[in-house]
Amino acid sequence: MSRMFSNLFRINLAEYYLIDDIGLNKRITPRPKILFDSDALVIVSNLDQKIYNFTGINASEKKQTAAAKLAKDLGARLGLSVEPITYPAEDIPPEHLQFIEYFTDDFYLPKTPVDTSNFYRCYFCEQIVDRRLKACSSCGKEIIDCFVCNFPILYGDMVGKCSLCGAAAHLVHFYEWLKALGMCSNCNEKLHPEGIIPIIEDNKETFFE
Numbered sequence: 001m002s003r004m005f006s007n008l009f010r011i012n013l014a015e016y017y018l019i020d021d022i023g024l025n026k027r028i029t030p031r032p033k034i035l036f037d038s039d040a041l042v043i044v045s046n047l048d049q050k051i052y053n054f055t056g057i058n059a060s061e062k063k064q065t066a067a068a069k070l071a072k073d074l075g076a077r078l079g080l081s082v083e084p085i086t087y088p089a090e091d092i093p094p095e096h097l098q099f100i101e102y103f104t105d106d107f108y109l110p111k112t113p114v115d116t117s118n119f120y121r122c123y124f125c126e127q128i129v130d131r132r133l134k135a136c137s138s139c140g141k142e143i144i145d146c147f148v149c150n151f152p153i154l155y156g157d158m159v160g161k162c163s164l165c166g167a168a169a170h171l172v173h174f175y176e177w178l179k180a181l182g183m184c185s186n187c188n189e190k191l192h193p194e195g196i197i198p199i200i201e202d203n204k205e206t207f208f209e
Contacts, residue, residue, distance in 0.1 A: 013172065015044040017074075019059075023066035029151065035103040037088065040067035043099060044074060051075045053084045054099060121155035147186045148173035160196040164189050171198060 017025040019040040035041060037056035040063040044051050053071040055064055075082040085099070122129045127138035131152070135142050144153045146169040153159055158171035167186035169177070174196050177185060184191045 013046050015046070017042040017044075017070060019063045019066045019070070021060070021063070023062045025066065025070055029149075030103075038063075040064060041103070042067055042071045042074065044078065044080070049080055051078070051080050051082045052099065053082055054103075055084065055086055057086060057088065120152060123153050123155050123157065123159075126155045144168055146170045146173055148177050159199045161199075162186060162189075162191060163195045163197050164191060171196070 038058040040059045041054040071082045122136040124141045125139040147167045148169045160171040160174045161168045162184045165187035
């Protein structure tokens with residue numbers, strides 16, 4: 001497994017709680033380049049067995065307080081230690097940098113947040129796409145939904161397709177589905193995890209054909 005692939009696997013196996021402007025949190029699915037230096041995110045890393053309090057330097061006091069409380073509460077409930085991450089920063093450990101590079105674009109520059117409830121990044125060209133559209137207005141590629149969770153497959157997502165019918169899904173979702181049911185939910189044929197064809201960068205353009 002390549003380093004990039006294993007890093008994304010680590011990212012996809014975590015849980016994420018984004019703190020909003022009034023201090024409430026909502027669980028989100030991992031999406032690349034959605035965080036800004038005014039955001040706060042609490043990460044429950046199942047592989048690291050840690051909770052990361054991931055806070056931008058321009059996050060409001062309300063966000064910082066809410067994130068710290070949520071991280072502490074989750075840590076107490078799950079029996080995990082809490083580790084704060086502030087970004088941007090001069091010295092960032094590699095395991096923290098993986099999260100920062102995934103969730104932020106150029107995290108040393110303040111940016112205007114994108115409303116991710118209405119927009120997301122195209123899987124193929126990384127450009128912003130209106131979620132109401134069926135295809136990317138920049139590259140023309142169709143926006144494909146994961147057949148397990150029914151959410152779009154977006155830039156940075158780990159993806160696999162069924163070797164029998166070619167249906168695509170988020171890779172982690174596909175593995176979990178097969179472990180539980182042993183068949184593809186699209187074609188209803190029996191399938192082992194080895195029957196998932198993972199995407200690699202070289203076949204990205206032709207992967208869904």
